[in-house]
Amino acid sequence: MEKINKKWLLKKRPKGMPDDSCWKLEESPIKELEDNQILIKVMWLSIDPYMRGRMNDMKSYTDPVALGEVMTGESVGQVIQSRSDKFQIGDYVAAHLGWQSYIRCNAENPALMRIFPDLAPIQAFLGPAGMPGRTAYFGLKEVGKVKETDTVVVSAASGAVGSVVGQMAKAIGCKTIGIAGGKKKCDFVKDVMGLDYAIDYKSKTFKEDLTKACSNGVDIYFENVGGEVSKAVAELLNPGARVPICGFISAYNSFNSDSSKLPETPFDIFGALNPVPEHRFFVVTEFINDWDRATQELTEWMRQGKIKYKETVLKNIESAPQGLRDVLSGKNFGKQLIKVSD
Numbered sequence: 525m526e527k528i529n530k531k532w533l534l535k536k537r538p539k540g541m542p543d544d545s546c547w548k549l550e551e552s553p554i555k556e557l558e559d560n561q562i563l564i565k566v567m568w569l570s571i572d573p574y575m576r577g578r579m580n581d582m583k584s585y586t587d588p589v590a591l592g593e594v595m596t597g598e599s600v601g602q603v604i605q606s607r608s609d610k611f612q613i614g615d616y617v618a619a620h621l622g623w624q625s626y627i628r629c630n631a632e633n634p635a636l637m638r639i640f641p642d643l644a645p646i647q648a649f650l651g652p653a654g655m656p657g658r659t660a661y662f663g664l665k666e667v668g669k670v671k672e673t674d675t676v677v678v679s680a681a682s683g684a685v686g687s688v689v690g691q692m693a694k695a696i697g698c699k700t701i702g703i704a705g706g707k708k709k710c711d712f713v714k715d716v717m718g719l720d721y722a723i724d725y726k727s728k729t730f731k732e733d734l735t736k737a738c739s740n741g742v743d744i745y746f747e748n749v750g751g752e753v754s755k756a757v758a759e760l761l762n763p764g765a766r767v768p769i770c771g772f773i774s775a776y777n778s779f780n781s782d783s784s785k786l787p788e789t790p791f792d793i794f795g796a797l798n799p800v801p802e803h804r805f806f807v808v809t810e811f812i813n814d815w816d817r818a819t820q821e822l823t824e825w826m827r828q829g830k831i832k833y834k835e836t837v838l839k840n841i842e843s844a845p846q847g848l849r850d851v852l853s854g855k856n857f858g859k860q861l862i863k864v865s866d
């Protein structure tokens with residue numbers, strides 16, 4: 525039977541939270557493979573905060589998605605046809621080739637990465653064993669220059685990146701404080717991830733609770749959210765503190781292609797302090813040459829039970845836009861995934 529690929533194309537640039545009219549679901553028959561091509565059946569699609577930024581026609585560290593182009597995203601799946609020696613039928617791969625249910629591509633495409641299900645469940649290669657895990661790993665070690673005597677604060681602490689940051693810092697011996705939204709997420713941060721403190725930024729007593737938990741100040745603030753959370757942590761930074769700026773999700777819906785005024789960012793908040801703490805934005809791809817080492821360590825820690833993580837799953841490729849809205853509004857709990865096929 526002819527296979528049909530379903531793919532989400534970007535149709536319109538959003539203002540604020542992206543609604544369904546921003547995308548179009550297109551169905552097309554899959555053509556026969558040419559030499560050196562493979563066909564991947566996608567099983568899981570990752571939904572990540574950066575996708576919102578790529579919907580804007582704005583300069584950033586990478587190009588925006590063009591209108592009419594497949595929405596950007598990483599997925600994992602299995603090779604079901606191959607005309608290449610590089611991949612055999614049955615191999616599992618991660619592919620950064622967009623929101624689609626099948627991927628037909630050249631086997632040499634640099635967006636492909638072989639993954640190994642004996643190391644971790646395949647969807648974990650979109651979470652703690654994949655891009656978010658590596659982001660945590662390099663952000664904490666290389667940008668944060670973590671030491672065991674540090675007090676480490678991480679925001680979006682129950683999420684895909686934050687949960688790995690917090691547990692890595694704990695395993696290194698740091699005093700660890702995770703900031704998250706609501707009791708359920710905070711209970712996970714404290715009781716399951718095992719951080720020393722979990723602070724709810726939605727609570728009326730947020731600033732007092734944070735100040736009490738950070739009784740000796742803060743040496744590393746791993747920035748994921750921006751806004752009021754960053755302002756509260758900024759007051760507690762110790763001399764010599766480092767602030768790896770991984771992201772600032774609270775502002776993502778306020779960056780719009782046609783807005784003249786940019787929202788406040790962590791660069792405004794930390795740059796205005798006196799003295800200015802060491803702070804910089806980093807992208808996980810800066811460390812691409814060391815990705816294998818990070819994956820190895822992360823999967824080993826997962827195997828030893830040192831990294832625990834949550835997943836939130838929506839079914840079918842049709843749910844991808846809703847998945848993105850859920851991530852941008854904090855409805856996800858842990859890694860947001862779309863189960864595309866069995």
Ligand SMILES: NC(=O)c1ccc[n+]([C@@H]2O[C@H](COP(=O)([O-])OP(=O)(O)OC[C@H]3O[C@@H](n4cnc5c(N)ncnc54)[C@H](OP(=O)(O)O)[C@@H]3O)[C@@H](O)[C@H]2O)c1
Binds near residue numbers: 684705753772859
């Ligand atoms: N630089 C890089 O290379 C890189 C790579 C991956 C990710 N990132 C960044 O890392 C951060 C976390 O990404 P992730 O994939 O791990 O996502 P995630 O934490 O799994 O999910 C996003 C979380 O952000 C929090 N959030 C949403 N809106 C918020 C708001 N207005 N104020 C405060 N918190 C809000 C929510 O948690 P609560 O319910 O706890 O608020 C939500 O669950 C993002 O900023 C992302 O852009 C950067």
